[in-house]
Amino acid sequence: xxxxxxxCSQFPIVVLARIMAHSSLIIDNLxxxxxxxxIFRQMSEGGVSAVHVTIAYHEQFRExxxxxxxxxxxxxxxxDLIFQGFTGDDVRxxxxxxxxxIFLGFQNPSPMEDDIGLIEVLHRLGARFMQxxxxxxxxxxxxxxEDKDPGITRFGKQAIAEMNRVGLxxxxxxxxxxxxxxxxxxxxRPIAITHANPHAWHPALRNKSHTVLKSxxxxxxxxxxxxxxxxLKDGSACTLESFCRAIADAAELYGxxxxxxxxxxxxxxxxxxxEWMRNGRWSKVLDFGEGSASDAGFPPxxxxxxxxxxxxxxxxxxxxxxFSQGEVDGIMGQNWxxxxxxxxxxxxxxxx
Amino acid sequence: xxxxxxxCSQFPIVVLARIMAHSSLIIDNLxxxxxxxxIFRQMSEGGVSAVHVTIAYHEQFRExxxxxxxxxxxxxxxxDLIFQGFTGDDVRxxxxxxxxxIFLGFQNPSPMEDDIGLIEVLHRLGARFMQxxxxxxxxxxxxxxEDKDPGITRFGKQAIAEMNRVGLxxxxxxxxxxxxxxxxxxxxRPIAITHANPHAWHPALRNKSHTVLKSxxxxxxxxxxxxxxxxLKDGSACTLESFCRAIADAAELYGxxxxxxxxxxxxxxxxxxxEWMRNGRWSKVLDFGEGSASDAGFPPxxxxxxxxxxxxxxxxxxxxxxFSQGEVDGIMGQNWxxxxxxxxxxxxxxxx
Numbered sequence: 001x002x003x004x005x006x007x008c009s010q011f012p013i014v015v016l017a018r019i020m021a022h023s024s025l026i027i028d029n030l031x032x033x034x035x036x037x038x039i040f041r042q043m044s045e046g047g048v049s050a051v052h053v054t055i056a057y058h059e060q061f062r063e064x065x066x067x068x069x070x071x072x073x074x075x076x077x078x079x080d081l082i083f084q085g086f087t088g089d090d091v092r093x094x095x096x097x098x099x100x101x102i103f104l105g106f107q108n109p110s111p112m113e114d115d116i117g118l119i120e121v122l123h124r125l126g127a128r129f130m131q132x133x134x135x136x137x138x139x140x141x142x143x144x145x146e147d148k149d150p151g152i153t154r155f156g157k158q159a160i161a162e163m164n165r166v167g168l169x170x171x172x173x174x175x176x177x178x179x180x181x182x183x184x185x186x187x188x189r190p191i192a193i194t195h196a197n198p199h200a201w202h203p204a205l206r207n208k209s210h211t212v213l214k215s216x217x218x219x220x221x222x223x224x225x226x227x228x229x230x231x232l233k234d235g236s237a238c239t240l241e242s243f244c245r246a247i248a249d250a251a252e253l254y255g256x257x258x259x260x261x262x263x264x265x266x267x268x269x270x271x272x273x274x275e276w277m278r279n280g281r282w283s284k285v286l287d288f289g290e291g292s293a294s295d296a297g298f299p300p301x302x303x304x305x306x307x308x309x310x311x312x313x314x315x316x317x318x319x320x321x322x323f324s325q326g327e328v329d330g331i332m333g334q335n336w337x338x339x340x341x342x343x344x345x346x347x348x349x350x351x352x
Numbered sequence: 353x354x355x356x357x358x359x360c361s362q363f364p365i366v367v368l369a370r371i372m373a374h375s376s377l378i379i380d381n382l383x384x385x386x387x388x389x390x391i392f393r394q395m396s397e398g399g400v401s402a403v404h405v406t407i408a409y410h411e412q413f414r415e416x417x418x419x420x421x422x423x424x425x426x427x428x429x430x431x432d433l434i435f436q437g438f439t440g441d442d443v444r445x446x447x448x449x450x451x452x453x454i455f456l457g458f459q460n461p462s463p464m465e466d467d468i469g470l471i472e473v474l475h476r477l478g479a480r481f482m483q484x485x486x487x488x489x490x491x492x493x494x495x496x497x498e499d500k501d502p503g504i505t506r507f508g509k510q511a512i513a514e515m516n517r518v519g520l521x522x523x524x525x526x527x528x529x530x531x532x533x534x535x536x537x538x539x540x541r542p543i544a545i546t547h548a549n550p551h552a553w554h555p556a557l558r559n560k561s562h563t564v565l566k567s568x569x570x571x572x573x574x575x576x577x578x579x580x581x582x583x584l585k586d587g588s589a590c591t592l593e594s595f596c597r598a599i600a601d602a603a604e605l606y607g608x609x610x611x612x613x614x615x616x617x618x619x620x621x622x623x624x625x626x627e628w629m630r631n632g633r634w635s636k637v638l639d640f641g642e643g644s645a646s647d648a649g650f651p652p653x654x655x656x657x658x659x660x661x662x663x664x665x666x667x668x669x670x671x672x673x674x675f676s677q678g679e680v681d682g683i684m685g686q687n688w689x690x691x692x693x694x695x696x697x698x699x700x701x702x703x704x
Contacts, residue, residue, distance in 0.1 A: 062414065069469030117421030125476055 025049055025095055025333035026311045027340075029129075029224040030173075030195035030262035034269045035074060039308065040081040040100065046308040049095040049333065050085055050340075052129060052194065052262070056106040058280030061118055064111035068125050071104060084126055088341035091333075103340075105129030105194075107174060107277075109140050109159065116155075116162050123166040128344050129194055130163065131171045132156060132183060135289065136282065141172075141179035144205055145289070149176035152183055164188045167344045173206070173262075180212050189343065190220040195262035197226050201246040202233040206290060210253070217254035222339050224262020225250075229299035230290035231264070240304045244317035247331065256327045260336040261314065267307055271297035377401055377447055377685035378663045379692075381481075381576040382525075382547040382614035386621045387426060391660065392433040392452065398660040401447040401685065402437055402692075404481060404546065404614070408458040410632030413470055416463035420477050423456060436478055440693035443685075455692075457481030457546075459526060459629075461492050461511065468507075468514050475518040480696050481546055482515065483523045484508060484535060487641070488634065493524075493531035496557055497641075501528035504535055516540045519696045525558075525576075525614075532564050541695065542572040547614035549578050553598040554585040558642060562605070569606035574691050576614020577602075581651035582642035583616070592656045596669035599683065608679045612688040613666065619659055623649035 026047055032054040033039050043051060055067040075084055085091060085101030094101035104126050111127070112118040122130075132141035132152075140156035142149040152160065160183060163170055170191040172180040184191055193216060199207040208216075213223060225247055232238035233246070250259055266273065274297060278289040288296055304313045311332065318328045342350040378399055384406040385391050395403060407419040427436055437443060437453030446453040456478050463479070464470040474482075484493035484504075492508035494501040504512065512535060515522055522543040524532040536543055545568060551559040560568075565575060577599055584590035585598070602611055618625065626649060630641040640648055656665045663684065670680045694702040 061417075065413075065473055066467075066469070068473055069467070072469065072472045115418075115421070117418070117424065120424045121417055121420060121477065124478070125473065 023047070024315050024329045025091070025337060026315075027091065027333040027336040028052070028261050028263050028265070028308070028311070029192075029222075029336050030054065030226070031265045031267070032269070032273075033265060033267040034273070036268065037078060037081075039267060040074075040078050042308040043100040044081050044098060046311055048100055048308050048311060050091040050101045050103060050336070051308075052103045052105050054107050055104050056111045057108055057134060057277050058110050058282070061111050061113050061115075064106070064122070065125075068104065071102065075102075086126055086128075087344055088337055091337050091340060103128045105169075105171070107131045107171075108134035109138050110134075112159070114139065114155075116158055119159065119162045119168055120166045123168045127168055128340075129169045129171045129192065131174055132159070133176070133179065134174045135278070141183060142176040144174055144176045145287075146176055149178040151178045152186060156183075157186060160186050161188075165347050167346050169343045172212075177209060177212060180208075181215055184212075184215045184219050184221065187219075189347065190222070190339070191216065192222045192224065192339070192343075194222075194224045195226040195228070195231075195264040196223070197231045198246060198250055201249065202231065204231055204290065206231055213250070213254055217258040220258070222258055222260055222335065223250070223254070224260050224336075226262055226264045227301065227305045228264035228266070229301065232302065236300045236302055238302050240302070240313060240317040241321065243302075244314070244321040247318065248321045248323065251323070251327070256323065257330055257335055257338075259331050260339075261311070261332065263305065265301070265305075265307070266298055269298060274298050375399070376667050376681045377443070377689060378667075379443065379685035379688040380404070380613050380615050380617070380660070380663070381544075381574075381688050382406065382578070383617045383619070384621070384625075385617060385619040386625070388620065389430060389433075391619060392426075392430050394660040395452040396433050396450060398663055400452055400660050400663060402443040402453045402455060402688070403660075404455045404457050406459050407456050408463045409460055409486060409629050410462050410634070413463050413465050413467075416458070416474070417477075420456065423454065427454075438478055438480075439696055440689055443689050443692060455480045457521075457523070459483045459523075460486035461490050462486075464511070466491065466507075468510055471511065471514045471520055472518045475520045479520055480692075481521045481523045481544065483526055484511070485528070485531065486526045487630070493535060494528040496526055496528050497639075498528055501530040503530045504538060508535075509538060512538050513540075517699050519698050521695045524564075529561060529564060532560075533567055536564075536567045536571050536573065539571075541699065542574070542691070543568065544574045544576065544691070544695075546574075546576045547578040547580070547583075547616040548575070549583045550598060550602055553601065554583065556583055556642065558583055565602070565606055569610040572610070574610055574612055574687065575602065575606070576612050576688075578614055578616045579653065579657045580616035580618070581653065584654065588652045588654055590654050592654070592665060592669040593673065595654075596666070596673040599670065600673045600675065603675070603679070603683075608675065609682055609687055609690075611683050612691075613663070613684065615657065617653070617657075617659070618650055621650060626650050 027050040029052045031051050056064045082100050082102050085103040090101040133143040135143040135145040140159050171194045173193050173196050197207045199209050229236040278287045315332050379402040381404045383403050408416045434452050437455040442453040485495040487495040487497040492511050523546045525545050525548050549559045551561050581588040630639045667684050
């Protein structure tokens with residue numbers, strides 16, 4: 001830590017590392033909590049400058065608009081804590097004002113229905129990430145729970161081009177392997193896997209193969225590390241060190257600058273919500289997704305990451321496994337911020 | 353014309369007046385044409401920097417979204433001619449680039465349906481004007497063709513407050529007298545009558561009483577003078593001089609700074625469109641509105657105002673009836689621009 005030594009050599013180095021870790025810009029690129037003033041206050045207390053929030057799992061257009069409306073009411077009620085984010089600069093503003101910029105996104109293309117023109121409309125309303133499929137086959141791509149994955153569809157090719165044009169980021173977190181590889185290939189702009197972990201660390205169906213992660217990051221895409229217990233080695237008992245070592249292994253293979261956090265935090269949600277995520281309106285037989293009949297609900301979070309005040313633990317954990325302060329800052333927020341700067345604007349107006 | 357004399361005293365004053373009139377910023381605050389590349393080129397040739405365009409007469413939310421989409425496709429196809437306007441600064445940009453900023457609006461509150469949250473959503477999509485009623489009673493206010501006008505409704509009071517909050521301008525062009533007076537009174541921000549003329553000049557049902565115009569302009573509201581023949585004295589045979597004298601009379605009563613143009617130009621529209629405007633889906637018996645069974649279609653425009661290349665005629669006509677160059681500039685565009693600057697932003701962030 002040469003920077004600490006230069007600026008404050010009289011302080012013990014270990015204390016300094018903690019202070020600096022705590023002051024990292026923090027972006028969490030995926031949450032779906034049961035929103036409340038309490039959670040917004042925790043974001044603020046935790047120094048979280050931006051959160052990408054899911055507002056659609058199976059909702060179609062009009063329902064999704066109602067979800068935008070619900071967020072407008074949160075923004076109107078708690079302007080001292082949160083505001084809607086549209087650009088990277090909104091993250092900087094949030095950081096400087098001690099507030100949290102909330103970016104909205106979808107885990108399924110259901111909000112665009114069968115209408116490619118809705119992509120630009122939804123982007124105008126502030127949608128910044130959209131998964132091309134959620135577990136199942138969509139009009140655009142295949143989900144990771146399907147038996148067969150024929151790849152990106154005819155409509156999918158058009159949707160990718162339109163998302164590229166307007167600046168709506170393609171997210172393949174819940175998509176199947178071939179569809180994901182094709183989306184990376186077809187997209188003219190970097191894409192994201194907002195919330196998943198390397199399959200090599202924990203071989204869950206939702207975690208991603210080396211092939212996918214290599215292809216994603218070679219194309220300058222981003223991986224958000226998930227803290228959802230089903231995605232973690234040893235589930236709820238996963239240790240902070242194991243989690244941070246998984247990130248360190250990924251950094252060696254793919255470069256630390258392509259890694260960030262997408263916690264998938266579903267704080268305060270009743271179990272009926274995970275049932276909605278998994279079954280929507282498509283199934284008459286209960287699908288348990290990553291759970292099981294005997295373990296159908298939300299699993300408990302690891303004790304070192306329970307809510308938005310715990311990002312400091314991760315920053316410290318990353319330092320402890322050997323990341324430099326610059327790398328920690330990148331993973332905690334600066335990497336997503338750099339991605340936001342380029343990804344959310346229309347094609348041709350990127351800054352870099 | 354002291355300015356002309358100061359800067360170029362060697363030129364004949366009358367020639368100078370024409371050159372200056374032609375270089376006025378031009379804003380037309382209401383058109384509903386059968387849009388085409390041809391019309392966009394005429395806007396550009398006519399030096400029209402901004403047009404407020406109607407995209408809903410009776411359309412509900414989802415249909416209106418399709419109309420936003422249709423405009424997105426125009427903007428994508430003809431970026432050298434047009435782009436979507438959101439703020440007053442977009443007008444300045446359009447003027448400096450020789451393009452036209454298109455502002456979108458509704459002649460009815462039908463796009464917000466029964467959902468007050470849609471006001472902010474529609475404003476985010478770019479809606480900048482919304483009439484509280486179109487000829488008939490709406491959920492919010494009474495239209496000018498109803499026999500009775502009970503004034504602004506319970507929902508209407510809430511909608512006015514919400515439109516004020518987000519920066520969606522209240523337009524009462526097709527509303528009834530009492531509803532209009534109440535809207536002016538209840539609104540915390542200036543409102544507009546985007547396209548109508550003084551009843552004292554031509555006593556059409558759609559034209560506005562002295563009481564309304566006095567109240568409107570006392571509250572810093574704007575009147576856009578209409579060039580729709582049913583609103584003109586002598587209809588299609590109305591002379592340029594008569595039209596400009598009507599503006600001069602209004603300027604004496606209400607102040608020139610509260611006056612602009614809202615031509616109501618319906619260029620190239622088939623007569624089926626005026627039938628849609630008048631009947632929507634509400635009537636099983638043909639309503640002829642301002643027309644009649646024997647004169648049901650669009651009336652021909654006066655020969656001095658046929659398309660977007662003819663605004664120079666109006667500017668000259670205004671000079672001829674004695675307006676100063678500054679007043680002409682105001683009426684041709686600067687008054688609307690000043691109004692846009694303050695009216696389109698959220699309450700509390702006005703510049704003046």
